[in-house]
Amino acid sequence: AQSVTQPDIHITVSEGASLELRCNYSYGATPYLFWYVQSPGQGLQLLLKYFSGDTLVQGIKGFEAEFKRSQSSFNLRKPSVHWSDAAEYFCAVGAPRNTDKLIFGTGTRLQVFP
Amino acid sequence: GAGVSQSPSNKVTEKGKDVELRCDPISGHTALYWYRQRLGQGLEFLIYFQGNSAPDKSGLPSDRFSAERTGESVSTLTIQRTQQEDSAVYLCASSAGGASGEKLFFGSGTQLSVL
Numbered sequence: 421a422q423s424v425t426q427p428d429i430h431i432t433v434s435e436g437a438s439l440e441l442r443c444n445y446s447y448g449a450t451p452y453l454f455w456y457v458q459s460p461g462q463g464l465q466l467l468l469k470y471f472s473g474d475t476l477v478q479g480i481k482g483f484e485a486e487f488k489r490s491q492s493s494f495n496l497r498k499p500s501v502h503w504s505d506a507a508e509y510f511c512a513v514g515a516p517r518n519t520d521k522l523i524f525g526t527g528t529r530l531q532v533f534p
Numbered sequence: 535g536a537g538v539s540q541s542p543s544n545k546v547t548e549k550g551k552d553v554e555l556r557c558d559p560i561s562g563h564t565a566l567y568w569y570r571q572r573l574g575q576g577l578e579f580l581i582y583f584q585g586n587s588a589p590d591k592s593g594l595p596s597d598r599f600s601a602e603r604t605g606e607s608v609s610t611l612t613i614q615r616t617q618q619e620d621s622a623v624y625l626c627a628s629s630a631g632g633a634s635g636e637k638l639f640f641g642s643g644t645q646l647s648v649l
Contacts, residue, residue, distance in 0.1 A: 424576070426576075429574075454638075456640075462642055463537075463538065463625070463639075463640035463641050463642045463643065464577075464625070464627075464640040465640070466638065510576065510577065512577075521567070521579045521582055521590065521593070522567075522577075522579070522638065523579070524569075524576040524577035524578075525576050526574070526575055526576040527575075527576055
């Protein structure tokens with residue numbers, strides 16, 4: 421069965437600094453991978469997704485993520501963080517052609533200091 | 535509506551009472567999901583509806599939990615004889631179907647507190 425691990429519960433960065441949020445997955449084949457963001461009081465919003473092809477995917481709000489099969493990872497990055505990026509970030513994995521259920525990680529809370 | 539709507543946004547109930555949570559998906563979306571998010575934890579899959587197919591109930595934690603969906607419209611998640619461990623945010627999501635997770639739109643959730 422697929423699973424997702426986000427090893428960092430809480431990350432604090434200064435505005436303008438670079439950011440990398442870690443995500444590791446467990447799945448027997450190439451899964452579908454997603455990053456969602458949950459801002460306070462709002463629903464989850466899809467940042468980006470990987471299905472196949474180019475392993476570096478670009479998303480909204482200047483985020484990108486790289487799929488590394490050898491490391492079973494799908495880390496989220498942003499070169500320069502803005503204060504409005506403070507939120508909870510969830511990595512998720514889905515099984516192609518098998519189920520539409522997404523398995524979510526426990527989330528990483530990002531705090532941004534001015 | 536423009537997005538997935540959930541009601542109520544907050545619900546406080548006493549242990550042992552039944553609660554109903556409502557989800558209005560985006561019009562035309564055939565797939566509807568319920569997830570639970572406990573404090574400090576990831577999203578936990580509960581149930582999935584796709585069109586007229588039998589729902590995937592594999593994530594429901596106990597027989598106190600049930601959900602219904604009429605056609606491709608509103609869904610109701612019912613929790614009977616609520617327990618304190620049921621306290622969580624219950625999130626609904628809908629999609630137009632197709633590939634796994636494709637264009638999944640989430641509502642803002644219902645914060646359930648069981649006293």
